[in-house]
Amino acid sequence: MSGKMQNMFFFFILLGRIAGGSTLSLENLPATGNITENSPANALVYVFSVKLSPSCAEVAEGYPIIINSNPLTDAFQIVPESKLVYRVVTTENPILDYETMPHLFDLQIYVMDTAEATDLQTLTVKIEDVNEPPMIQGNMATQPIMIYILEGSGAGNIYQIEAIDPERKELKYSLTPASDLFIVSNSGTISTTRQSDYEKDQHSYFLNITATDNLGLKTTGTVIVNIININDEAPYFTMKQISYTIPEEQRPGTIVVHITAKDPDDEGFISRLTYSISPPNEYFSINPLTGVIQVAKRIDREASTFQLHPRISLIIHVEDSPRGGQMNETEITIIIEDINDNPPECKQYTFSSKIPETATPGTLLFALRDYCYDNDVEPPNNKFNFTGLSGLGSNIFTLDPVGSGIVVSARDLNFENPANQAMKDEYSLTVVVQDIAWPNYASKNYSRYTTSKIGKVSATDKDLPFAGITYSIVGGGGTFGYTNIFWIDPEKGDMKIIATLDYETTQRYILTVQASDSEKTATVSVTVNVLEVNDEKPVCTPNSYSLAVPVDLAVGTNIEGFSILCHDPDSSPRSFRYFISSGNINNHFTFSPSAGSNSSRLILASRFDYENGLDTTWAYSLRIYITDDNLLSGSDRATVHVETGTVTLSIKVIPNPTTLLPTTEMTKLNTVFDGEARDPVTGKMYEFNSKSGARRWKDTKVLTETKITDPVVHVISSATAKGREEKDGTGTPSKKEAGVDEKAPEMENMAAKPTEG
Structure with a gap:
């Protein structure tokens, strides 16, 4: 017999018992009760009462009850409100869902009194539909979605929103805040509208994606898009001046100008600018790391090369790292200024002339200017005059006009004149040829110095x-x-x-x-x-250098094989001494040998201890003094005098990627990594921050970031960002397409270990 037939049979039996004379009955039933979908537990469905006969004391314990439902459900229960009044309410399970459950339930309510009289009635429960907001599905339902886009990636799809409407209505999508870089389609596809630019655009975007149904109910999810910086920008020069003037005869090493440039890719990307002069110039050199241009060779303004064209044009080349990266060039002009470094010269220094005694005052003897010249190029450095007429006869002859070099008689020369009795027939005069400009050099035979x-x-x-x-x-x-x-x-x-x-x-x-x-x-x-004196300073090569030291380097190791080689024209190779004057914090570094050789190596003298806090700096700037103390000076030397040369070293300590460092700093995308090294365990190259000790592997295809709740990460490159869609129509990039290694380990604290990217 079917279940339905059984119910009917049981129903007739109950009616038979009621017909036997009992007056027990369920009041207000049969009836229909309404309840909205998704109502909470204990929500009221219907209220009914029980009517007892005068001879019956009360309702039997445990009654009334729901003995059956059609269709079957345990979503309803009966609870007493008073002795004879009862409520039909919802239970905790299952949740009433209009879209997934039947809309009508027939509940058979059965009651019995202590005299065993019974009654059975039906309550029909109707489930009412309520409009519900859309539901976001997938990972976005519980956490933000993290997406990384390589700078320079073109327009294309980057993520597909998964959302549904419980009422199966069509949804519309919107994006806030508004952005000119991102849009969302009516189907929930997030796309870029143009090529991204790290230097011009924001570095991170927090996009709120809202799904809205036809009645205006909304649900919002979050997508965080990060732009990854790449080396796509050329460095640019920051100095405004392009023309510089220096006097001739500057000593080699004299600083002319400090060339400065910046790399737009510096933020979040390791960049070391390298400077060069292209093609090289014999008169000037440039420090490849600092951009300082120095005089490399004596420059004589009077040389034929510069007499007519006292300008030197230099093409300054700057390139970022890694090698083969972006570069730029600018042209500067260095004007060589003439100085008064040459005394006047004369083709002839001895002159002889005869003058008759009848000559009148003012008679010309010599025009000396025609015989003299000055090799300096520009006035007033090449201008000179004649002064200091002296010697026997200086009271009889004069320069007229003064300073002209024109020697004339100044008085009557007649021997018969009684006033001239003391005159001689021969006189010797001296004239000084002297510069007009400071420092007033005199001719080769006469000097005011x-x-x-x-x-x-x-x-x-x-x-x-x-x-x-x-x-x-x-x-x-x-x-x-x-x-x-x-x-x-x-x-x-x-x-x-x-x-x-x-x-x-x-x-x-x-x-x-x-x-x-x-x-x-x-x-x-x-x-x-x-006679020789010690007047030359030691000159060492290189005079500046940058080095890197692994944090666990063994004491006594020659750091990067570095050594300096010194020479001094007036000192023995065994007269040099080396000492570090500043920057040697905790005395980690020394030179060996410290004296007695023209070459010395840089040695690690003591180990680093960052774990216990003894060491706190990761970058050292050492200033080294080299003296030629003439230990072997002989008696033939005129004097024993100490001269000092200097060398500057920049040393960065490389953190060990397999050792935990005492730091709580979290690595962010914009951390500047200013050094690189090779992991001795894996052999892979990694980059590090010399101040914080933060590290990451040098391969930048994948970047990760540690958060309290790890977001889902997608990496979009220029090769995968254009028009991708899965066959199921979601448009969600697969891990392989997104460039994510499915076997990659979980993200770790970047301050403890290098992370991928």
Whole structure:
């Protein structure tokens, strides 16, 4: 017999018992009760009462009850409200859902009193539909979706929203806040509208995606889109000046200009700019790391190269790292300024002239300017005048006009004039040819500067009457420019030096000195020996360098095989000493040998201890002094004097990727990683921050980030961002398409271990 037939049979039996004379009955039934879908537990469905006969004391314990339902359900129960009034309410299970459950339930309610009288009635429960908001499904239902897009990726789909409406109505999607980079379609597909640019766009976007049904009910999910920086921008120069002026004759090493540039890709991307001069220039060098341009070679404005064109154009090349990355160029001009570094010169220094005694005052004797010149290029450095008319006859002759070099008679020369009885028939005059511009160099024979006496030449003349002897330097032993170095007093024969002597250039001068009277001459050879002094500083290569030290490097190791090589023109290779003057915090570094060699290696002297807090800095800047203390100086040296050279080293300590560091810093996408090294365990290259110790593997295809609730991560590259859709129509990129390794380990604290990306 079917279930329905059984129910009917049982129903007739109950009616039979009621018909036996009992007056027990269920009031207000049969009836229909209404309840809205998704109502909570104990929601009221219907209220009914029980009517007892006068002879019956009460309703039997446990009654009334629901003995059957059609269709079957345990969603309803009966609870007493008073002794004879009862309520039909909802239970906790199952939840009434209009879309998944029947809309009508017939509940058979059975009651019995203590006299065993019974009644059975039916309550029909109708489920009423309620409009519900849309539901977001998948990962977005419980957490934000994290998406990474490589800078430069073109327009394309990046994510498909999964949402449904319980009433199976069509949904519409919207995006807030509004963005010119992202849109969402009516089907819930999030897309980029154009190519992303890390340097111009925001680096992160928090997109709220809202699904709305036809009655306006809404549900919102969150998508976080991060733009990943790549090396796609060329560096640019930041200095505004392109023309610089320097005086000639600057010492090698003199700083001319500091070239500065920036890389737009610096933020969140390791970038080290390298500078060069292309093509190389013999007169200037540039520090490849700092961009400082220095004089590399003596520049003589009077040289033929610069006389007409005193400008040097340099093409400055800057390139970011890694090698083969982005580059830029600019042209600067360095103007060589003339200085007054040459004294006037004369083609002839001795002149002879006769003048009749009848000559009137103002009669011309010599026009000296026609015989003199100045090698300096520009005025007033190449301008000079004539001063200091002296000697026998200086009261009879004069320069007119003053400074012109034109020698004329100044008075009557007639011997018969009684006023001229003291006049002689021969006079010797001296005129100084001197620069107008500071420092007022004088001609080769006369100088206004303090001079050092080195000896004296003396000659005799037996002819009578004695007319006087004049001394002059007329030749030298092949030493160019000797007349700019030595001077002889034309009357006394005292020899002096008027310029600085350089032992490293010339150790000996052989001069020819001439003594002459009015008719005859005699010559003598004079040898001048230059004594050596310690006036040269040690020069070491390289004079600046950047190094990296693994944190667990063994004590006594030569760091990166680095050594410096020094030379000094006036010191023995065994006279050098090396010491670190500053920056050697906790004395981790030393040089070996510390003295007695022209080469020394950089050695790790003590281990690093960051775990216990002994060491806190990850970058060291060492300043090294090198002295030529002349340990082997001999008695032939004129003086023992210490000169000092300097070397600057930048050292970064590389954290060990397999060792936990005492840091709580979390690595963010915009952390600047300013160094790189190789993991000794895996052999893979990784990048590190020298201040925080944060690290990441150098491969930047996948980036991860640790959060309290790890979001779902998608990485969109330019190769996968255009128009992808799964066959099921969701458009959700697969892990393989998104560039995510399905076997990649769970994300870890980046401050403890390198993370992928």
